[in-house]
Amino acid sequence: KQTSTMAGSKTSELRNKSKPELLKQLEQLKTELQQLRVAQVTGGAPSKLAKIRVVRKSIARLLTVINQVQKSQVRLFYAKKKDKYLPIDLRAKKTRAIRRALTEEQKNKKTKKQLKTARQFPKRVYAVRF
Numbered sequence: 001k002q003t004s005t006m007a008g009s010k011t012s013e014l015r016n017k018s019k020p021e022l023l024k025q026l027e028q029l030k031t032e033l034q035q036l037r038v039a040q041v042t043g044g045a046p047s048k049l050a051k052i053r054v055v056r057k058s059i060a061r062l063l064t065v066i067n068q069v070q071k072s073q074v075r076l077f078y079a080k081k082k083d084k085y086l087p088i089d090l091r092a093k094k095t096r097a098i099r100r101a102l103t104e105e106q107k108n109k110k111t112k113k114q115l116k117t118a119r120q121f122p123k124r125v126y127a128v129r130f
Helices: 011-015 019-042 046-081 096-100 104-108 112-120
Strands: none
Touching: 011 046, 019 046
């Protein structure tokens, strides 16, 4: 199985490249895919038709790496910023119910009446012998 060096690239190698290099490689892959599609329409060799899948997967891999790197940089930016609010896509996903649930502080808050009752009628402590 032969693949061009461009199409069969490993994710670990892609992570070490800079963004301009990744974008340049993305453009090259897209043009290669376009040429392969033309070959598909004109009835090209079976090896070229099989290569379409490899190139598509490489494009997807490249875009994934670009997005992951970009998201990690945004996370670092907001980690330094110490803002009250984070962008929605950086917040903890969890579940909708958990996100809407009360915080521990809110759960443990008591009304004035509850505090007054607790003061006037403290919990009784019994000495129990064993």
